Amino acid sequence: MPYVRHWLRNSVLLFATAIVLGLIAAHTQLIQPHDLDLDRTIQTNTRTGWLNTTMKLVSYCASPVAGVIILAVWCGWLLFLRRRPITACATFLVVAVGWNSTQIAKAIVARNRPPREFSLDPEIGSNSFPSGHTAFTVAVAVAVYFLFRNSRHRRTVAVLGVLAVLLVAFSRMYIGAHYPTDTFGSVLVAGSAIFFVTGVWHAWLLPNLDRLPLLHRFGLEEERAELEAAQGHGYGAPVPGPGRRRTGAAPASGGGRHRRR
Template sequence: MPQVRHWLRNPLIVFALAITLGLVAAHTSLLQPDELRLDRALQNDTRIGWLNTVMLGVSNIVSPVGGLVILSLWCGWLLLRRHHPVDALSTFLVVAVGWNSSEIAKLIIARNRPPAVYSLDPETGSNSFPSGHVAFTVSAAIAAYFLARGTRWQWPTALGGAAAVALIAFSRLYIGAHYPIDVLGSVLVSASAIVCLTGVWHAWLLPRLHLVPFLDRFGPLGPPVAAGRGADDEVPAAATQDAQESLPRGAAESQMSQPLTP
């Protein structure tokens, strides 16, 4: 998980903007009539029988049940097959925090869904802003990008994640479950929550992973991080290299051969 500067201030600003946008869309007539016209234009121009089935299937993949299955299998693979407990825990937190942040925004905004008469699969019992399906996809795409950072898969993962978000967002509009502002709000809300999580992870969670019972049995936890180091604090690579070069050759080799401690 990367270290992000201003991990508290900037996400709070973005989250506040998203909530303001949602309140305006839900409780005024400034945006909703135009949004409904966009929804109807998209649906009238693109809906055909076979595509209806495809879009319903795509949307169901990242439903609440589908999302839980995907997250469980993903984290289980990282933990039990790859033996990367830190990656498994960070991936779970990124997806869980980004996904559930949309539920908090839903409660605040309390926006009604588009008219059920236009929907291929009318939904009841949840609010419209933001889209939980899109929030899950955004969170999963960001988590996958974090895992791929610094490898040859970094940019293919980023492009694939963006394509997945666009596909799920389109499917929710196509089905008639959301307004356009709802899917935009998902991106803003989930991304802001995840950026905030990165600061909490580096400042508080990562230095204390060794306190989690049995976690080290699944794989190495990495070298301990000094408690109190903030997300804005960085150790330059040159400083680490200079410190190792200043050691006697035998001491440096001994230090490099020591196993990592949890």
């Protein structure tokens, strides 16, 4: 997981921006009519039988049930098969926190969903802003990019991640579950949560992973040694371990180099 400078400030600013946007959209007429018009334009001009099925499938792939399964399988593979507990913990935190941060924003904004008569798949929950499906996709895309950020595939991964987020966001508007500002707001909320996670990870969580005895069984020291060896060849700054002081440079996790931004 890379180190982000001014992570707390960036996190608060992004979250505040998202909340202001949500409150304006939910409780004034500045955005709401335009949101509804765009939703209806998408639904009127693009809905057809095969695309209805496809968009429902896309939406299901980012649903809460699918999200839990994807996260469990992914982190389980990293922990049990790849034996990379640091990477598994970092990935879990990025996805879980980035995804579930939407619940805080939903409670604050309390925006009603689009009219149910236009929905292909009515939602159980009533709070519309922001989109949890889109936030999950954002968090997954960022977590995957973190894993590939030092490889030659990082640009491809970034492009595919953006396309995945756009596809899920479109599917949520297409089936009538969200407004456009809901999907945009989810990018802001998930982004703010991920900024926060990167800061907490380097300030407190990563140096204290050694306090979890279970992780030692899955290769904690081995992965830490690999990271330190890679950093010794110019791929990053030291990873703090037990009884070890952090240097002025920021620590890295998940392998490879990280750069202060």
